[in-house]
Amino acid sequence: MSNQALPRPRFNAPNPEPGSKAALKVEARTTPLLQGKVSEVPDVAFGWAMRLCGLAVVALLGLIVYQLVVGSALSWHAFGWKFFGQSDWNPVSDQYGALPFMYGTIVSSLLALVIAVPLSLGVAVFITEMCPVSLRGILSFTTELLAAIPSVVYGLWAIFVLVPILREYVQPFLASTLGWTGLFSGPPYGIGMLAAGVILAIMIIPIISSITREVLTVVPQHQREAVLALGATRWEMIRMGVLRNARAGIVGAIILGLGRALGETMAVTMVIGNRPEIAKSLFAPGYTMASVLANEFTEATGDLYLSALIEIGLALFFVTIVVNALARLMVWSVTRGQPARSIA
Amino acid sequence: MPDTDSNTAAGFVPQSSIPQISIPPISLRRRVMDHVMTGVAVLTVALVLLPLFAIFAYLVYKGIGSINLAFLTQIPKPPGEPGGGMANAIVGSMVILAIASLLGVPLGIGAGIFLSEYGRNRYGDIVRFVSDVLNGVPSIVIGIVAYGLVVMRQKHFSALAGGVALAIMMVPTIARTTEQMLLLVPQAIREAAYGLGVSRWRTTLSITLRTATSGVITGVMLAFARVAGETAPLLFTAFGNQYWNWRTDQPTAALSLQIFTYAISPFDEWHRQAWAGALVLIVLIVGAVAAVRIAVKHGTLAGA
Numbered sequence: 001m002s003n004q005a006l007p008r009p010r011f012n013a014p015n016p017e018p019g020s021k022a023a024l025k026v027e028a029r030t031t032p033l034l035q036g037k038v039s040e041v042p043d044v045a046f047g048w049a050m051r052l053c054g055l056a057v058v059a060l061l062g063l064i065v066y067q068l069v070v071g072s073a074l075s076w077h078a079f080g081w082k083f084f085g086q087s088d089w090n091p092v093s094d095q096y097g098a099l100p101f102m103y104g105t106i107v108s109s110l111l112a113l114v115i116a117v118p119l120s121l122g123v124a125v126f127i128t129e130m131c132p133v134s135l136r137g138i139l140s141f142t143t144e145l146l147a148a149i150p151s152v153v154y155g156l157w158a159i160f161v162l163v164p165i166l167r168e169y170v171q172p173f174l175a176s177t178l179g180w181t182g183l184f185s186g187p188p189y190g191i192g193m194l195a196a197g198v199i200l201a202i203m204i205i206p207i208i209s210s211i212t213r214e215v216l217t218v219v220p221q222h223q224r225e226a227v228l229a230l231g232a233t234r235w236e237m238i239r240m241g242v243l244r245n246a247r248a249g250i251v252g253a254i255i256l257g258l259g260r261a262l263g264e265t266m267a268v269t270m271v272i273g274n275r276p277e278i279a280k281s282l283f284a285p286g287y288t289m290a291s292v293l294a295n296e297f298t299e300a301t302g303d304l305y306l307s308a309l310i311e312i313g314l315a316l317f318f319v320t321i322v323v324n325a326l327a328r329l330m331v332w333s334v335t336r337g338q339p340a341r342s343i344a
Numbered sequence: 345m346p347d348t349d350s351n352t353a354a355g356f357v358p359q360s361s362i363p364q365i366s367i368p369p370i371s372l373r374r375r376v377m378d379h380v381m382t383g384v385a386v387l388t389v390a391l392v393l394l395p396l397f398a399i400f401a402y403l404v405y406k407g408i409g410s411i412n413l414a415f416l417t418q419i420p421k422p423p424g425e426p427g428g429g430m431a432n433a434i435v436g437s438m439v440i441l442a443i444a445s446l447l448g449v450p451l452g453i454g455a456g457i458f459l460s461e462y463g464r465n466r467y468g469d470i471v472r473f474v475s476d477v478l479n480g481v482p483s484i485v486i487g488i489v490a491y492g493l494v495v496m497r498q499k500h501f502s503a504l505a506g507g508v509a510l511a512i513m514m515v516p517t518i519a520r521t522t523e524q525m526l527l528l529v530p531q532a533i534r535e536a537a538y539g540l541g542v543s544r545w546r547t548t549l550s551i552t553l554r555t556a557t558s559g560v561i562t563g564v565m566l567a568f569a570r571v572a573g574e575t576a577p578l579l580f581t582a583f584g585n586q587y588w589n590w591r592t593d594q595p596t597a598a599l600s601l602q603i604f605t606y607a608i609s610p611f612d613e614w615h616r617q618a619w620a621g622a623l624v625l626i627v628l629i630v631g632a633v634a635a636v637r638i639a640v641k642h643g644t645l646a647g648a
Contacts, residue, residue, distance in 0.1 A: 047545070050548075051458055057516065058471060123385075126385035146395075148629070149399060149626070152603050152607070156603060161402055233374050297488070297491070297579065316485060324479075
């Protein structure tokens with residue numbers, strides 16, 4: 001009965017002469033509706049164009065690998081594995097060893113993790129488990145704002161604000177209290193490994209905390225309720241019900257942060273001191289793989305010099321690829337196939 | 345049930361029917377621990393927000409004082425001379441970003457369409473994984489690749505090389521966000537279009553993509569904002585320039601490069617300008633993102 005209320009389909013166009021202009025127009029409009037016969041050519045072409053775009057992403061990765069491998073061949077033939085074992089970096093005598101840069105990259109990144117992990121876990125736990133809902137959005141927005149600041153601006157701030165603070169207050173304090181460890185000795189320049197570690201920490205906190213937050217939110221609510229029902233306090237609930245369930249994802253988040261720290265260039269280059277030395281003290285200047293590329297790539301005159309730099313790039317590329325792939329898999333294992341939100 | 349308490353009706357089990365368990369009170373140690381950890385969490389939030397406010401406050405404080413008409417309209421003066429500005433760097437950044445968007449956005453959206461509409465299989469998984477991996481490649485390494493691809497062939501640094509480097513960085517982010525946004529479009533809408541006899545490509549472009557427009561554009565802006573402040577991949581692609589340059593095959597100044605050069609220079613005047621440049625850079629990024637957001641909201645781009 002409600003059928004009668006529906007408007008009748010409008011197919012009452014007058015039948016025009018076959019072949020006339022009007023007939024073509026009507027046909028074009030009604031053909032798919034009436035006969036469902038559409039040319040498949042554009043469809044297939046579009047499908048393959050999109051597949052090509054997908055393939056291009058894979059090709060981009062291949063291109064990166066190709067460029068790096070070809071570019072570094074000269075240095076690879078000259079030094080082999082020794083390249084990563086010797087610490088002599090001398091463009092004048094054409095001797096290149098990447099050890100000091102690898103050391104600098106690893107130490108500055110680990111230092112950044114030591115500072116950033118507790119802080120970002122604290123922030124993530126506070127936002128997901130403790131803070132009032134009204135604050136939640138504002139807090140996560142503000143921490144993510146930290147991720148939007150360009151690296152070079154961090155570096156600028158670090159040079160003119162962070163380094164003086166470290167030099168005047170933090171380093172003398174560390175030297176007098178923890179100087180006996182040998183990690184905090186030598187003249188407090190401000191600039192050096194410690195400054196690089198601190199600025200890196202500030203830069204990776206948003207990444208670690210936002211992914212940790214994501215992982216914590218997928219922990220099922222009944223896990224929390226079960227632990228609370230057993231008489232746990234809130235902290236015990238967080239420790240046993242939440243953190244323990246999410247640990248693979250949290251480790252993944254930390255490793256993603258590490259991946260970002262390893263490849264970070266500008267801010268580190270601006271404050272680490274850029275001296276290819278291996279020193280135990282964190283006050284001493286250092287050099288990282290990324291910053292030697294930033295500083296010397298355009299000045300590399302000899303072919304071998306350029307090739308050695310590209311090999312450092314290749315090594316950096318492989319380390320970050322492995323670290324990132326590992327981290328992705330760990331985050332995926334917790335969020336169950338739901339891809340982690342890509343990090344901006 | 346023997347007890348006819350009114351609670352039974354409401355679904356409560358009467359007290360007498362459950363065995364009495366004596367729940368020990370929460371010990372002082374546990375209660376203290378709970379409060380301590382809450383305090384620690386609050387402290388970490390404060391510690392994280394502190395540098396954020398410090399950076400913004402310092403940036404505005406230092407930057408505002410140094411921005412003037414000359415800064416926005418003049419090219420750099422030789423070191424030691426006061427005055428001058430970053431006009432060429434601002435324009436250069438825009439040119440490089442335009443090239444990057446022109447190359448990166450269509451490819452990224454195409455890859456996103458592939459992932460959501462054609463890639464719900466093993467091949468899609470490969471592309472998905474690769475683009476996540478690509479997302480983690482250090483920007484300086486991308487710079488090396490663009491150097492090998494463009495600079496080595498052209499034999500000199502150029503805006504084009506910088507644009508290519510940034511485009512490579514934009515693709516994975518855009519592809520993944522586009523995919524996620526397209527997946528949010530209900531299957532029923534696609535089926536409705538198919539039911540009307542609309543072909544698949546037309547459905548994808550005019551129905552699926554159009555429904556997800558604002559989300560896709562947000563993803564594009566995310567990628568844009570991310571690369572807009574990048575310095576490392578531009579160091580040996582765009583290279584920087586102290587003068588005006590309008591050709592895409594010549595070394596080109598970029599705002600972020602200029603900030604870097606000025607920040608590590610020994611001149612106070614240049615430090616001042618570096619702060620101003622940083623403020624302009626952030627304002628431009630936020631401005632561009634906001635402008636596109638507004639355009640999406642008010643329909644200028646709604647049909648895009």
